[in-house]
Amino acid sequence: MTPRHRPWETAADFQIGLRPIPLADWLEGGEADPAARKDPLFETVRGLVWAEAEGSRPAQAEAGELVDAALGPAPLRPDLPPLYAAARRTPDDLCLMEKDAAGQWRLTALSLSAGSFFTAEAVIGRSLGELHGPVTGFADRFLVRVQRVFEGLRPELALERRNWTVLNSDALHTPSSAPIRARLGEVTPRDAGQGLHLRVERQTLRRLPRTGGALFTIRVWLAPLGSLAAEPERLAAFAAAWRAATPELRAYKRFDLYDDLVESFLADPQPA
Numbered sequence: 526m527t528p529r530h531r532p533w534e535t536a537a538d539f540q541i542g543l544r545p546i547p548l549a550d551w552l553e554g555g556e557a558d559p560a561a562r563k564d565p566l567f568e569t570v571r572g573l574v575w576a577e578a579e580g581s582r583p584a585q586a587e588a589g590e591l592v593d594a595a596l597g598p599a600p601l602r603p604d605l606p607p608l609y610a611a612a613r614r615t616p617d618d619l620c621l622m623e624k625d626a627a628g629q630w631r632l633t634a635l636s637l638s639a640g641s642f643f644t645a646e647a648v649i650g651r652s653l654g655e656l657h658g659p660v661t662g663f664a665d666r667f668l669v670r671v672q673r674v675f676e677g678l679r680p681e682l683a684l685e686r687r688n689w690t691v692l693n694s695d696a697l698h699t700p701s702s703a704p705i706r707a708r709l710g711e712v713t714p715r716d717a718g719q720g721l722h723l724r725v726e727r728q729t730l731r732r733l734p735r736t737g738g739a740l741f742t743i744r745v746w747l748a749p750l751g752s753l754a755a756e757p758e759r760l761a762a763f764a765a766a767w768r769a770a771t772p773e774l775r776a777y778k779r780f781d782l783y784d785d786l787v788e789s790f791l792a793d794p795q796p797a
């Protein structure tokens with residue numbers, strides 16, 4: 526099956542790409558027991574997957590209320606931070622943003638089971654500008670507009686954006702790129718359809734009306750590259766996107782490392 530989201534079909538460059546979605550579509554679900562995946566990470570590598578700033582509990586609790594409203598009530602877990610108690614109910618990672626006294630939106634708590642090359646302990650407390658420091662051109666092209674989006678969020682509005690990359694890993698929990706890229710040599714041109722994976726992030730943003738915070742969600746969807754082989758039009762759209770990606774996007778996502786394998790797959794697309 527081709528992936529549920531195919532953002533490469535609509536953009537060859539970095540983009541803000543936020544669009545309103547019905548509130549009913551906010552959380553996509555589809556994972557039977559997210560806690561079974563998240564709890565072991567929370568217990569064993571907590572600093573990678575969980576962080577909270579002092580004073581964030583009221584907004585964490587409000588974020589939990591949004592999740593309860595979407596999924597139905599759950600037994601209380603006073604033993605857990607409220608944002609983590611909510612995050613273990615949904616496949617999505619949950620990131621809480623709050624405006625500080627100087628007017629900067631900052632990350633004040635996050636549950637990050639499927640981080641794409643970053644960790645909770647590294648990003649807690651960062652402003653929107655600091656979070657996106659590694660993204661080429663973000664400060665010049667996007668920062669002011671994204672800050673305005675945060676200011677303009679309304680309670681009845683849910684926004685969605687998506688991004689994508691290709692990776693030689695089918696793991697959701699990928700705090701660091703180095704161990705994954707070190708194994709790239711294990712993928713041969715013949716098995717690129719199985720060894721390479723499309724990694725799509727579907728992100729959403731909502732206002733927390735009472736505390737004034739904002740809840741940013743990240744859901745990672747994975748599919749082998751070979752899943753495109755059965756659908757020629759989808760395959761052609763991916764090939765076009767791969768080849769049209771801007772130099773900045775290619776450099777940021779290290780497409781250079783994957784070029785030969787992806788082109789081998791496109792020349793002889795073997796199903797996964």
Ligand code: HEM
Pocket residue numbers: 539540541542620622632642643648656657659660671674686687688689730741
């Ligand atoms: C809703 C407005 C936002 C927009 C438009 C946005 C945009 C972007 C873009 C364009 C990238 C580069 C990869 C991609 O194409 O997605 C990116 C990366 C990233 N974003 Fe955002 N973002 C937003 C909100 C957030 C929030 C609230 C967080 C807080 C966790 C965040 C954390 C990150 C991180 C950690 C990266 C990776 C940076 C790295 O390479 O180290 N973003 N974002």
